[in-house]
Amino acid sequence: MISVVILGSGNVATHLFKAFSTADDIVVNQWYSRRIDAINSYKNDVEIIDDLSLIKDADVYILAVSDDAIAELSSQLPFENRLVLHTSGSVNVYDIDKKHKRGVFYPLQTFSKDAEIDFAHVPICIETIDKKSYPVIKNLALAIGSPTKKVNSDQRKVLHLAAVFVNNFTNQLYRIGHEITESQSAEFDLLKPLILETAKKVQDLSPFKAQTGPAKRNDKNTMNKHLKLLEDQHHKDIYQLLTTSIQRTHGRKKL
Structure with missing residues (x-):
């Protein structure tokens, strides 16, 4: 005991x-x-x-x-x-x-x-x-x-740093998604199966292999439409920052 x-x-x-x-x-x-x-x-x-x-x-x-x-x-x-x-x-x-x-x-x-x-x-x-x-x-x-x-101490510190990215920052993105859907009275709950599938997928695939979406495809037409839809400049900045990060990871030309 x-x-x-x-x-x-x-x-x-x-x-x-x-x-x-x-x-x-x-x-x-x-x-x-x-x-x-x-x-x-x-x-x-x-x-x-x-x-x-x-x-x-x-x-x-x-x-x-x-x-x-x-x-x-x-x-x-x-x-x-x-x-x-x-x-x-x-x-x-x-x-x-x-x-x-x-x-x-x-x-x-x-x-x-x-x-x-x-x-x-x-x-x-x-x-x-x-x-x-x-x-x-x-x-x-x-x-x-x-x-x-x-x-060891170094491993624990980088695990905590990585946890901030995959948890705290991700949750903030959920919050932004919630704000975006609320702006047009769309149902955020419709996104919950997608959230679960995204988390489930990285149990078997590396995050690199699991990546999808317009930034990875370098679909400039869709990305520009998204930016026009966003009314909050802060949301635009985050969209562009994450798009650039994905493009750098996957060797795509910038938006």
């Missing part, structure tokens, strides 16, 4: 608590947040605290907090030589105070509190300074059904 204390109250912390609390081989001893009202709805499920002096012993302490809070919070923990992990894709493992055994438990997924997550589809990227801590971290991930991958 692995005992855990969770620190933080955001999306990642909430989903980790839900996963840990239903795992057979994990017990959540406490959940800390400096804003205890943010986790007050879970007070009947776990001991919640907002005072670090009350923190209990555990095998693992997980800092599921904002990137800029990791260093300070780890230095405020009233103990040393225990395993402390952060969940960030971009923060250095050495940002955790050196009085602790330090590691990273980075779930490579997008988290929203209102969206259910199956951790069987959430790879956990593991990094640790102390090699003896690795089995504990790996077993923590396996206990919630997650696949694991041992990574």
Whole structure:
């Protein structure tokens, strides 16, 4: 049995608590947040605290907090030589105070509190300074059904950067698509099967081979029609930028 204390109250912390609390081989001893009202709805499920002096012993302490809070919070923990992990894709493992055994438990997924997550589809990227801590971290991930991958700092940082492109930026493109359809009262829902098929296709094909569309075909007539349809200059700029990127990738002449 692995005992855990969770620190933080955001999306990642909430989903980790839900996963840990239903795992057979994990017990959540406490959940800390400096804003205890943010986790007050879970007070009947776990001991919640907002005072670090009350923190209990555990095998693992997980800092599921904002990137800029990791260093300070780890230095405020009233103990040393225990395993402390952060969940960030971009923060250095050495940002955790050196009085602790330090590691990273980075779930490579997008988290929203209102969206259910199956951790069987959430790879956990593991990094640790102390090699003896690795089995504990790996077993923590396996206990919630997650696949694991041992990574170094450079690999984790580029994975996080790539994740911004394939998730955050892509979601912004969904938002722009939603704005475009709304402008003519067209149904955005009609695009959802296309969104799913696009994501499904890159499970079997490289993104290079999966690319389709007017930019790859160098269909200037269609691209010019699209640009005329766009009323928002910001949308035009994004259309042209992404079109140029596709044309460069596939050796086409620019629009």
